[in-house]
Each structure stands twice: as structure tokens, then as C-alpha cells.
Amino acid sequence: MTDTSAMEIDVGTLAFSDHVPPPPRGVTWGERSALVAALVVYLGVLAASAWAVTRVLPDELSTTIAGHSVHVGNLRHRLFSNAVLVFLLLPGALWVEFMTVGWSRSSVRKFLLGRSPSVRTDMAVFVLGQAHLLDILGKLMLVGLSMVSGLWIRDWLTRTTGLAINPPDLPVPVLVVAYFFVYTFFDYWTHRLDHSPFFWPLHRYHHSAEEFCVITAGRVHPAAFTPIFLINIPMAILGAPADVMLYVNVVVIAVGFLIHSEIGSDWGWFGRWVIQSPVSHRLHHKLDMSYPTGNFAMAPIWDRLFGTWNAKADPTLAIGVERSYRHGYWFLADVFRDYWHFWKGVFTRRPIE
Ligand SMILES: [Zn+2]
Numbered sequence: 032m033t034d035t036s037a038m039e040i041d042v043g044t045l046a047f048s049d050h051v052p053p054p055p056r057g058v059t060w061g062e063r064s065a066l067v068a069a070l071v072v073y074l075g076v077l078a079a080s081a082w083a084v085t086r087v088l089p090d091e092l093s094t095t096i097a098g099h100s101v102h103v104g105n106l107r108h109r110l111f112s113n114a115v116l117v118f119l120l121l122p123g124a125l126w127v128e129f130m131t132v133g134w135s136r137s138s139v140r141k142f143l144l145g146r147s148p149s150v151r152t153d154m155a156v157f158v159l160g161q162a163h164l165l166d167i168l169g170k171l172m173l174v175g176l177s178m179v180s181g182l183w184i185r186d187w188l189t190r191t192t193g194l195a196i197n198p199p200d201l202p203v204p205v206l207v208v209a210y211f212f213v214y215t216f217f218d219y220w221t222h223r224l225d226h227s228p229f230f231w232p233l234h235r236y237h238h239s240a241e242e243f244c245v246i247t248a249g250r251v252h253p254a255a256f257t258p259i260f261l262i263n264i265p266m267a268i269l270g271a272p273a274d275v276m277l278y279v280n281v282v283v284i285a286v287g288f289l290i291h292s293e294i295g296s297d298w299g300w301f302g303r304w305v306i307q308s309p310v311s312h313r314l315h316h317k318l319d320m321s322y323p324t325g326n327f328a329m330a331p332i333w334d335r336l337f338g339t340w341n342a343k344a345d346p347t348l349a350i351g352v353e354r355s356y357r358h359g360y361w362f363l364a365d366v367f368r369d370y371w372h373f374w375k376g377v378f379t380r381r382p383i384e
């Protein structure tokens with residue numbers, strides 16, 4: 032309205048001009064070939080390292096710490112899940128995104144050069160999550176509730192009622208596809224509950240991201256506990272075998288990375304019916320709340336079936352939430368504020384937006 036405010040806008044634009052990424056120019060054939068060659072070399076080194084580690088690493092480890100003997104079993108299996116995520120799924124998603132959108136809009140560039148406060152939060156949450164430190168915080172915030180085991184409940188049900196649901200005798204790939212859709216069904220309803228007024232403060236943390244980078248998928252509040260009751264327990268009761276669930280998790284994590292990427296595609300019929308595309312998930316993260324939120328499911332079929340599907344595809348749509356977040360590497364202040372908002376909403380029966 033005044034000259035002063037106009038000047039402030041100019042100064043702001045100038046101040047941030049260093050951080051504005053150059054306009055995307057796509058990926059040339061030369062770069063594409065170099066990227067394919069780099070992937071082949073990387074996969075070769077990864078396969079050799081995996082082979083060497085499995086030969087050297089024992090599966091059981093016993094040691095004594097401060098006079099107490101500590102035994103860790105199933106070591107290879109434990110390492111396998113973390114290693115697949117960090118060394119295979121994450122680089123794979125980064126590679127696909129890079130090949131599709133080019134350097135200027137890639138998450139790799141954001142990690143290395145364009146670390147906005149929102150991206151810094153994603154990086155910090157990812158590192159602490161992989162180090163299992165957020166698990167510990169989650170256990171403390173939920174006073175151990177997150178340790179409820181679906182398998183234990185399944186055993187108890189079998190013992191008390193004689194009821195035991197087991198999967199049909201089908202090949203593993205068929206079961207993986209079937210359980211993926213069962214998983215996404217439970218995930219759909221969990222996600223809808225997360226968007227209800229009382230649970231929103233804990234899920235709001237995921238939506239606070241102001242821009243997508245593939246690891247935004249991991250920005251989850253450590254006390255977000257709805258999946259324990261609405262996904263883990265029903266999946267265990269339905270007898271999802273451990274090896275099948277391992278593959279389902281691999282698919283879920285890979286899709287999670289890709290739908291939070293900068294890939295501006297709706298993936299055609301595949302993205303409209305089978306697996307959610309990045310633009311459909313961007314629409315779920317929309318900042319503009321003047322129309323209802325949709326696209327809750329990783330498999331769009333559930334949104335279509337329950338009337339929450341929205342086909343609008345705008346890769347430039349602004350994302351985030353109204354409430355302000357500090358972001359940055361010191362993200363715990365936001366985590367504790369959102370945790371407090373959750374309990375305050377429950378106890379006063381007045382949910383906080
Ligand atoms: Zn959501």
C-alpha cells in the first residue's frame with residue numbers, strides 16, 4: 032500500500048535471489064547416459080559390499096557391557112531393512128527423480144546446495160530416524176504404547192478364541208500384491224483419522240513441509256501412534272507372513288519416497304488407479320484449505336471407492352500448513368509443541384488446528 036512495503040518486498044526478493052534455483056532445462060542425453068553408467072557402477076559396488084558383509088558379519092552377537100551380558104540375535108535381518116532403505120531405496124528414488132526433473136529441481140541439489148529450513152528439518156528427521164533415536168523419543172512420548180505387538184495380540188486371540196486367520200497358499204509375489212492392497216486399505220482409514228480434529232496436531236507435522244524432497248516421506252511425528260492400532264495389529268491378525276510384509280514394506284517405502292519427489296507427473300492410468308502419483312500426493316499436501324482434502328491412499332482405488340479422490344494435477348501447487356513452524360536442524364521444538372497441542376486438544380475437548 033505504501034512505498035515502504037513495496038521497498039520491503041524488493042529487499043526480500045533481492046535477499047533470497049541467491050537461493051532461487053535456475054529454471055529447469057531437463058536432462059540431456061549425455062547426462063542421461065552418465066547417470067545410467069553411474070547407477071550400474073553403484074549397483075555393482077553395492078552387490079559386492081552386501082556379499083562381503085554377509086560373509087564377515089555373524090548373525091548372533093554376544094558381548095558384556097558394564098558387567099551385563101548383552102545378546103543381539105538376527106543381526107543380518109535387522110541390518111538388512113536399514114541397509115535396503117539407505118543404500119537402495121533412497122538412492123533409487125533420488126536417481127529416478129534426477130533422471131526425470133534434472134539437477135536444478137532434484138532433491139540431491141536441495142540436500143547439497145539449496146537447504147531451505149524445511150529441507151533441513153527433513154534431513155535431520157531422516158538421520159535421527161535412521162539412527163532409531165526418534166523411536167526412543169516416540170516410546171517415551173507414548174509411555175511404551177508403540178511397543179504393542181500385533182503378533183502378541185494374534186497369539187492371544189488364537190489362544191482364547193481358537194481363531195487363526197492364515198493367508199491362502201499362493202506364490203509370494205501374489206501375496207505381496209494382495210497384502211499391499213490390504214495394507215493401503217488400513218493406511219487409508221488411518222490417514223483419514225489423522226486428519227480428524229483431535230489427531231491432526233500429530234499428523235500436521237508431516238504436512239508442515241513447505242516443499243517436497245524425497246525424504247519428506249520420513250517427516251513423521253514420533254508420537255503419531257494411529258498406525259499401531261489401525262495397520263500393524265489388523266495386518267498381524269490377518270496373518271501377513273513376515274517375509275511378505277518385508278516386501279510390502281519395501282514397496283511402501285519406495286512409493287513414499289517417490290510421491291514426495293518433485294516429479295510433476297500423474298503417471299497416467301497407473302497413477303489414477305493403481306499407485307498414487309507425486310502430483311496427486313502434492314494435492315493432498317495443499318496449503319489452500321478452501322476445498323476439502325482428498326487423496327489419502329497410496330492406492331487411489333480406496334479414494335475412488337470412498338469418495339475422496341481428486342484428479343486435479345498441478346505440479347506447482349503450494350504445500351504446507353497455516354500454522355508457523357520454525358523448521359531447521361533444531362526441529363524438536365516443533366515436535367514438542369505439536370505433542371502438547373494433541374494432549375491439550377484431548378483434555379480440553381477443544382482440538383487445536
Ligand atoms: Zn495427510
Ligand SMILES: [Zn+2]
Nearest residue numbers: 237291312316
Ligand atoms: Zn505426504
